[in-house]
Amino acid sequence: MNTTNVEKVFDLYVKKSYSSEIEKYLNSLGVSDEEKQEIKQSAFEKYTDYNVSKLVGKNKFYLILSLSSAVILLFIFFYIVPKQNINNSFFYSIGGSVLICFALYCSFVFLTSIDKEKMRSVAHSQTFDFGAFFTLFFALGIIPGGIFYFLISSTIESGQEKILNDTKIFTTATVVDGRSIDRTSLKGNTSNTTYIIVEFENKKGEKVKRKIDLSKYEFGDFGKDQQVSLIYSSVNDHNIKVLNKDADLAKYTNSQQRKFTINDLVSLLDEKDVLKFLNDIRYGWKEHGQEEWINEKDRSIIKRENNELIYFGSNEDYYNFTRNMDSGYREIIDPDSKTAMIPFGGKTFESDKYKIFIEPLIDKGQPVNTIVNITVKN
16 A cells, blocks of 8 residues: 555545545546545544544643632632732622632533543544533532632631731711511522611711621621721721620720729729720720720710729629629628618628729619729728
8 A cells, every 4th residue: 555645635634634635536547446445444543543642732722721710810810819909809709709700610621531432432523512512511510619609708708807906996976777678489498688888087087878788697797877986907997896795896906805803994093094094995985085095886984083983884894793702892781771681772892902892783683884983992
C-alpha cells in the first residue's frame, strides 16, 4: 500500500472534502477495490488520531482556562469582594455561586475529556449538545451552588463586620417604623419578614433612615420613637448595627456590660473620671449636668454631691443590691419600723465608713425602680 496515497486521502479528510471527491481520487489511482478500501481505512484512522489529538489539546487548554477561572473567581468572591463596601450581599452571593459552580463544572467536563480513548467515539462529531451540557450543569450545580451561596454570603458579612469594626462611629438612633409580617404560601409554608427603620445623623450632618432586618423574636425589643445605640461605618452609612444586646455592646465598646454592685457605687464617691468608670461597666452613660450622669438605655441616673451619692435604677437593682450585699456591710433593722416586715421595704446597711439606704419604688405591690442613697459617715 502506497503511503503517499494514504497521505493524500488523509489531506482530503482534513480539508473536509466530500465523500464523492475522495472516491473520485481513489478511482483515479487505478488500484483494486480491496486496496482502495485499505487506503481509505488507513487514511480515516490517521484522520481519527489527528482529530483526537486536536480535540484533547483543545480540551486541555479549556481545562486550564476553566480551572484558572475558578481560582480567580474564588479569590475575587472570598477575598476581594468582602473588603468592599457592599449594601446588599444577595446579588454578589448569587452571582458568585453561579460563576464558581460553572467554572468548576467546566473543569470537570474538560477533565473527563482529555482521555484519548474516550475521545475517539466523538472525534468526528460536528455538533455540541448544549442542551445536555446545561441540563447536567443545573442538575449537578444545585447543591454546590447552595453551599457556595452561604459561604460567600457569610464571608461578605464577616468582611462587612470587620469594616464596620475598623471604621465604626457610635451614635444614637430613633426607631421610626417597623414591621413583622408572616406569609403563608399555597403549600402551607410560613415565612416571616421582620425589620425596623431607624433614623440617625451621619458624620456629614445628614438625617438618614436605614432598614435593619431582625428575627421575629427580636422585634419585641423595639418600639416606635425608642432611642437605640447604634454604630455605622464612616465609609458607608448603610453598614450599621444596632447595639441592643449586652454581647454586642461588650464586643464593640469594650465595656463589661455587667450589673452594678454596691462596691461600684461606693467607688464613685472618690472616682475622678466617673464617665469612663461608668462606661467601662455599662455602655451608654453621658454627663447630664454638674456631677450628674444618665444612661438613657438603662434608664438610670447617678448624682454625686459632697459626701453623698444617689443612684436611680431598675427594679432588678433592688434584688441585686440587697441579696448580694458585700460582707463588709451589716443590715440595720429597726423593729419599730413599719416597713421592717414588708418584703419590698427600704433596707439600711452600714459599714465603718458608709451608710447605704436602698429603697424600691412600688407600683401595684411590686418594685418598679430602685433608689440607692450612699453617704459617708462622720
